[in-house]
Amino acid sequence: MSRVLDFLNGLDNYELAFFAKYKRNTYMKETQKIISDYLLEKGYSKSKIDRLIADNPKSKLSDHKERCPRCYSDKIRKNKVEWTNAAESNGIEARAATWDAIGGRVNYKDEVICNVCGYWIKDPNHQKPLPNSKKIMNGIWDILIGVLRNIKNVW
Numbered sequence: 001m002s003r004v005l006d007f008l009n010g011l012d013n014y015e016l017a018f019f020a021k022y023k024r025n026t027y028m029k030e031t032q033k034i035i036s037d038y039l040l041e042k043g044y045s046k047s048k049i050d051r052l053i054a055d056n057p058k059s060k061l062s063d064h065k066e067r068c069p070r071c072y073s074d075k076i077r078k079n080k081v082e083w084t085n086a087a088e089s090n091g092i093e094a095r096a097a098t099w100d101a102i103g104g105r106v107n108y109k110d111e112v113i114c115n116v117c118g119y120w121i122k123d124p125n126h127q128k129p130l131p132n133s134k135k136i137m138n139g140i141w142d143i144l145i146g147v148l149r150n151i152k153n154v155w
């Protein structure tokens with residue numbers, strides 16, 4: 001519980017606005033309530049949040065820090081992940097990675113996620129949660145493939 005509040009207290013006004021707009025809904029209901037109460041206490045209305053996001057002065061910074069392209073915060077998180085998606089992509093880099101995997105070496109890539117707004121800056125394994133429409137499409141495909149399999153079984 002207090003971990004969330006600690007995190008929120010470490011954000012500046014603009015980061016808090018981005019967090020409220022993009023990341024609040026990704027939390028469990030109880031945590032969302034804590035966040036909403038915090039925002040209310042700090043006087044953040046929806047219009048204030050939108051205004052802060054539109055004004056974000058960090059978008060004009062050029063300090064060469066690695067920043068999130070959406071909220072321009074430098075509070076980004078890097079995870080080293082095993083790169084499992086090599087076979088699916090086509091670049092030279094991907095092919096090289098596949099060879100390495102065959103040779104018994106595991107590839108690691110950085111998965112980079114913004115801690116403030118949840119933006120996936122680098123997503124080597126396509127772990128990013130799918131938008132709902134895509135999930136539905138995948139569901140439809142599963143059903144179609146299932147139907148085709150059944151037809152085959154009948155014949």
Ligand SMILES: [Zn+2]
Pocket residue numbers: 018068069070071072073114115116117118119
């Ligand atoms: Zn961000």
